[in-house]
Amino acid sequence: MNDKMIEILQVIESNGRIPLPTLAKMVDMTEDEVTSILKKLENDKIILSYSAVIDWSKVEKQEGVTAVIDVKVTPQRGVGFDQVAERIYRFPEVKALYLMSGAYDLSVVIEGNTMSEISRFVSEKLSTIDTVISTTTHFQLKKYKHDGVVFDQGEEDRRIVVTP
CATH class of the missing domain: 3.30.70.920 (Lrp/AsnC effector binding domain/regulation of amino acid metabolism (RAM) domain)
Structure with missing residues (x-):
């Protein structure tokens, strides 16, 4: 396992739906090279699945x-x-x-x-x-946080700060 493979794994772990062209640019490789690595990682059962984190409470x-x-x-x-x-x-x-x-x-x-x-x-x-x-x-x-995703962060306070 080389550094590029680990880098690809880290990126797709945080966003499994990242577009292939974006992923290739992020790891400084061609799309074909990234596709080949992804196929190898899937075949070797290192990448087991791609999943979404859903807030079922909503x-x-x-x-x-x-x-x-x-x-x-x-x-x-x-x-x-x-x-x-x-x-x-x-x-x-x-x-x-x-x-x-x-x-x-x-x-x-x-x-x-x-x-x-x-x-x-x-x-x-x-x-x-x-x-x-x-x-x-x-x-x-x-549920407050799952797989690194924070649930219900609330809305950002958009009021203008007024100080004397």
């Missing part, structure tokens, strides 16, 4: 509920946490799953339409897995 009837669930599990001999993690991330409600250090082993981010839907997921799907010892569910109340 979309009527689509806000939903997000929860972070701390999960304590018994690791399996020979596979550690990988097998139980795979079983958990296959549920469609799971949006993210992380192996953590500290009091809990896994951190699961799930989305649902209601708190009841999330509680059913925890009680009927997650806690029934035989290696799951305990769970702690935290409901997201408000």
Whole structure:
């Protein structure tokens, strides 16, 4: 991995929709060279997807509920946490799953339409897995910043400053 590849990754991580000509100018390369690098990074599974950050709280009837669930599990001999993690991330409600250090082993981010839907997921799907010892569910109340994007910054004060 060379410096140009890393530079391209940094740019598209902050703006995955940047036009190719602009990206090429930013990294001082031709469009063909940038296209070739992007294809290589995609084929090597370094670029996994291009996504948008959406403020669902501003979309009527689509806000939903997000929860972070701390999960304590018994690791399996020979596979550690990988097998139980795979079983958990296959549920469609799971949006993210992380192996953590500290009091809990896994951190699961799930989305649902209601708190009841999330509680059913925890009680009927997650806690029934035989290696799951305990769970702690935290409901997201408000999103301030996600993937480097600040939500609801408010409008800039356009009043003229008057001083004596």
